[in-house]
Amino acid sequence: MFQQRVGWRWPSLSLQTRLCWAGFLFVLPALLHLIVFKFYPMVEAFRLSFYKYDLMTPPVFHGVENYKTVWNNPLFHQSFWVSVKYMFGVSVPEWFLAFALALLLNRGMPGRPVIRLAYFFPIAMSQIVVALVWKFMYNPLGVVNTLLGAVGIGRINWLATEQSALPALILIGIWRGIPLFGVIYLAGLQSIPKEYHEAATVDGAGPWQSLRHVTIPLLTPTILFVMVMSLLSAMKVFLNPLVMTEGGPNGTTRVLPYFIYETAFAYHRMGEAAAASMVLFAFAFALTLIQLRLLRRGGVE
Amino acid sequence: MSSRALSLWGGRLLTILTIAGIGVTLLPYFWMLSSSLKTSSEVFELPVRWLPREPQWSNYPAALSRGAFGVYFFNSAVVALAVMAGNLLVCSLAGYGLAKFRFPYRELSFRAILSTLMLPLEIVLVPTFLVVRGLGLVNSYGGLIIPLAVDAFGIFLMRQYIKDLPDSLIEAARLDGCSERGIFWRIILPNCKPALGALALLTFRDNWDQFLWPLIVASKDTLKTFPLGLAQMEGIDSAAYHEIMAIAVIAMIPTAIIFLFFQRAFVRGIALSGLKE
Numbered sequence: 001m002f003q004q005r006v007g008w009r010w011p012s013l014s015l016q017t018r019l020c021w022a023g024f025l026f027v028l029p030a031l032l033h034l035i036v037f038k039f040y041p042m043v044e045a046f047r048l049s050f051y052k053y054d055l056m057t058p059p060v061f062h063g064v065e066n067y068k069t070v071w072n073n074p075l076f077h078q079s080f081w082v083s084v085k086y087m088f089g090v091s092v093p094e095w096f097l098a099f100a101l102a103l104l105l106n107r108g109m110p111g112r113p114v115i116r117l118a119y120f121f122p123i124a125m126s127q128i129v130v131a132l133v134w135k136f137m138y139n140p141l142g143v144v145n146t147l148l149g150a151v152g153i154g155r156i157n158w159l160a161t162e163q164s165a166l167p168a169l170i171l172i173g174i175w176r177g178i179p180l181f182g183v184i185y186l187a188g189l190q191s192i193p194k195e196y197h198e199a200a201t202v203d204g205a206g207p208w209q210s211l212r213h214v215t216i217p218l219l220t221p222t223i224l225f226v227m228v229m230s231l232l233s234a235m236k237v238f239l240n241p242l243v244m245t246e247g248g249p250n251g252t253t254r255v256l257p258y259f260i261y262e263t264a265f266a267y268h269r270m271g272e273a274a275a276a277s278m279v280l281f282a283f284a285f286a287l288t289l290i291q292l293r294l295l296r297r298g299g300v301e
Numbered sequence: 302m303s304s305r306a307l308s309l310w311g312g313r314l315l316t317i318l319t320i321a322g323i324g325v326t327l328l329p330y331f332w333m334l335s336s337s338l339k340t341s342s343e344v345f346e347l348p349v350r351w352l353p354r355e356p357q358w359s360n361y362p363a364a365l366s367r368g369a370f371g372v373y374f375f376n377s378a379v380v381a382l383a384v385m386a387g388n389l390l391v392c393s394l395a396g397y398g399l400a401k402f403r404f405p406y407r408e409l410s411f412r413a414i415l416s417t418l419m420l421p422l423e424i425v426l427v428p429t430f431l432v433v434r435g436l437g438l439v440n441s442y443g444g445l446i447i448p449l450a451v452d453a454f455g456i457f458l459m460r461q462y463i464k465d466l467p468d469s470l471i472e473a474a475r476l477d478g479c480s481e482r483g484i485f486w487r488i489i490l491p492n493c494k495p496a497l498g499a500l501a502l503l504t505f506r507d508n509w510d511q512f513l514w515p516l517i518v519a520s521k522d523t524l525k526t527f528p529l530g531l532a533q534m535e536g537i538d539s540a541a542y543h544e545i546m547a548i549a550v551i552a553m554i555p556t557a558i559i560f561l562f563f564q565r566a567f568v569r570g571i572a573l574s575g576l577k578e
Contacts, residue, residue, distance in 0.1 A: 022481040023402020027410055030395035033451040038417040041428035048428060104319045107312070117564060118323045124502065124560030125330070126510035128528040129549045133333045136542050141345040143332060179326065236423050239512050243532055257423040264427050265517060277424050284419045 042281075049274040059271070066275035076276060078251050079259035085166060086237060086255055090173035091230040098178045098226065102185030103211075116186075123179045131243040134172050135159065138244075159245050162252050169240050169253055177233070181226045188222035189215070221295060228291040232284060256280050330553070337361075337546035344543050357543070361551070364544035370551075372523060373530035378555070380445050380526060381509040387450030388504045389497055396459025397489050401471060411460070417453045422514060430517055444518045445526075449508060455500050462496035463489060498566025506556050527552060 049066055051059040070076050105116055137144050138158040145155045158168040192215065200210045216223070238257040241247055247254035247262070254262075260280065264273035336344055338356040365371070398404075399411050422429065429448055438444030470492070474484045490497070512528040519525055531548055534541075 019402055019481075020404040023398045023404045023407070026398025026402065026485070027395045027407075029391050030414065030451050030456055031410060033391065034414060034417050034453070036432065037429060037448045037451075038420050038425065039413075041425040041432055042420055044428035044431065045425055048431075101322070104315060104322070107315065107319075109312075109316045109319065115319060115323065119326055120564065121557070121560060122326055122330070124506055124556040125553060126506060126528075126556055128510045128512060128531060129333070129552050130329075132531065132545055132549050133329045136336065136546065137329060137332065139345070139542070143349060146347065146349050175326075175329075232418075232421075236421050238423060239528075242512075260423070260426065261513070270427050273427050277427065281419070281424050284421075284424065288419050 045274045045277050045281075048271055049278050051271045053270040054268045055270060056268075062271060066271040070272055070275045070279070075251060075254070076259060079254050079256050080279070082166065082252065082254055083235065083256040086170060086173070087231050087234040089167070089170040090177065090234040090237075091227070093174045094177045094181055094230045095223075095227060097174065098181035099185050099223075101178055101182040102189055105182065105186055106189045119179050120183055121179075122176070123183065127239050128243070130172065130176055131240050134168075134240075135244045138168055160249055162249050165245050165249055165253050169237075169244065172240060173234060173237065177230060181230060184226055184229075185219070185222060188219045192218050224291055224294050228287055231287055235280070235284065235287075333546045333549055333553075336543055337550045339543050341541065341543055360543050360547045364541075364547040365551075367534050367541075367544065368530045369522065369525075370527065370530055370548065373525050373527035374551070376445075376515075376524060377509055377511070377526040377528075379442060380449075380511055380515070381505050381555075383442075383446045384449045384508040385501055385504045387446070388452055388455045389500060391451045392455030392500065393459045393463075393490060393493060393497065394485070395456045396461075396463050397485055399456070399460045400463040401466075401468070414453050414456050418457075422448075426513075426517070433518055439518055440521050440524060442524070445511070445515055445524065449511070449514065452504070455504065458500055459493065459496055462493055466492055495566045498563040502559055502563045502566075505559050509556055510552070 048059070050062055050064070052062040052065070053059040101119065105112070105119065109115070136142060139145075140155055140157045144158065149155065156164055158164045196214050196218070197210055200214050205213065236257060237255055238261065241253045241255055241258050242261075245253040247258050256276065257280070260273050260276045263269050263276060335352055337360055338358070339350070339353040339360075340357055343350050343353055395414070399407060399414075433439060433444045433448060436444075438447065466489070470488055471484055474488050479487070510528045511526055512532075515524070515526045515529055519529075527548075531545070531552075534545065534548070
């Protein structure tokens with residue numbers, strides 16, 4: 001570009017510099033905000049995880065004591081596994097069901113816009129509304145038991161029974177997540193040019209072969225995105241256990257964020273909470289790294 | 302049966318399945334609406350009563366008088382709208398800067414921004430609280446709003462969308478002597494309506510019912526958001542489900558309106574921003 005307009009070298013350079021600054025200034029507010037409210041707190045959390053701190057008295061350096069305490073706390077191990085079970089229990093069915101939903105909604109059928117609207121409407125619903133409705137439905141006298149009673153299954157106190165409380169929350173998570181991930185898949189499906197499928201059909205591919213050899217390979221980035229997003233959002237679940245079960249019965253629904261919240265703001269053990277946060281962060285970090293790896297590999301193909 | 306007829310019936314079966322799925326998806330909301338209009342004895346009546354004998358509209362004022370719900374809803378609206386405005390502005394600025402300008406460390410900035418997706422509030426809860434306390438913002442609207450006002454997902458969404466806008470649009474305006482600020486307001490923003498719609502819907506939904514953050518940062522009753530009020534009410538009297546459902550229905554209205562208003566933009570915004578990269 002410079003060589004082409006030698007005579008205009010100075011004005012063009014100054015425009016270049018001006019644009020450089022303009023671009024930087026456009027990004028600056030976001031960067032400043034993230035430094036104050038994400039990066040600094042992250043560094044602070046790391047530092048705090050080596051201190052004993054109760055919000056009232058000044059922090060005292062504590063070495064790796066917090067990590068030891070957390071590691072030796074059976075409740076932490078329980079919480080960790082509850083979180084893992086919840087994450088995979090919610091995400092894995094979501095991956096398949098949301099994909100199936102997107103395929104169904106991508107077909108030509110009468111009333112398609114209305115049908116799509118009906119499926120996407122729940123995306124707009126807030127979490128607390130979802131939590132309260134389901135708590136009501138899971139009530140021992142509630143509609144879930146009534147409907148199951150009709151097919152001869154006895155009354156279960158879903159949220160107060162150790163075996164059923166976590167599965168009950170997982171079911172809500174799946175039901176809640178499908179529409180959003182369905183939209184994302186549908187957007188992906190619509191971005192595949194029709195000619196590809198037509199070409200596959202001309203070559204004699206049936207619907208299954210077309211799905212396996214055309215749709216899925218082209219959708220790989222979307223699929224990976226949905227996989228990681230669903231895991232990360234399941235990792236953050238907090239409101240449902242708090243409102244519906246208070247982490248019970250017997251800690252069977254006390255997910256890791258709930259454990260951190262309790263340690264910090266109910267017991268005022270900030271250092272230990274920070275140490276537990278570091279474990280949660282390591283978890284999120286590993287997941288994201290795996291996604292980047294897979295994406296890069298997917299992108300090469 | 303010929304294979305043609307088979308695929309016709311298969312197609313019809315799939316359509317029926319699709320429509321049946323709507324029932325599963327929407328049934329809880331229907332149940333909430335219907336229960337909010339029942340008497341307390343109808344709520345758990347057997348066999349299932351799908352519709353109230355006579356709609357009890359008085360449940361709504363009765364439920365609202367169970368707490369300072371006027372104040373709680375007002376606070377939620379303030380938080381949701383302010384956080385939404387913050388995200389729309391800051392994320393589109395940053396998205397534009399990252400998509401259409403070259404400056405040193407641009408890629409690094411973008412990666413740093415994206416990396417904060419791994420740092421949800423749940424992970425940095427304690428130190429974020431300490432930052433807000435240090436700034437003297439505990440128990441204030443500022444404390445409720447400012448930490449949430451920018452989210453990396455919004456920046457990612459806007460960048461992806463703006464990247465696909467033609468450069469010629471911007472260059473033409475620049476040649477016409479339009480200032481950089483003018484280009485942003487008059488060229489970029491009007492051309493990103495679908496992405497802005499999607500972002501508006503998602504941030505409003507996620508912040509209208511903020512729970513964890515207000516729980517920690519707002520202990521004053523006058524600053525509570527409605528989910529805190531609801532949780533409180535639920536703790537007091539868990540038998541009053543018809544009234545709790547009435548509040549839930551009211552809580553649903555703003556997000557439902559925003560959805561119906563933005564749904565086109567929303568689906569298109571997600572589709573066009575592509576989620577590639």
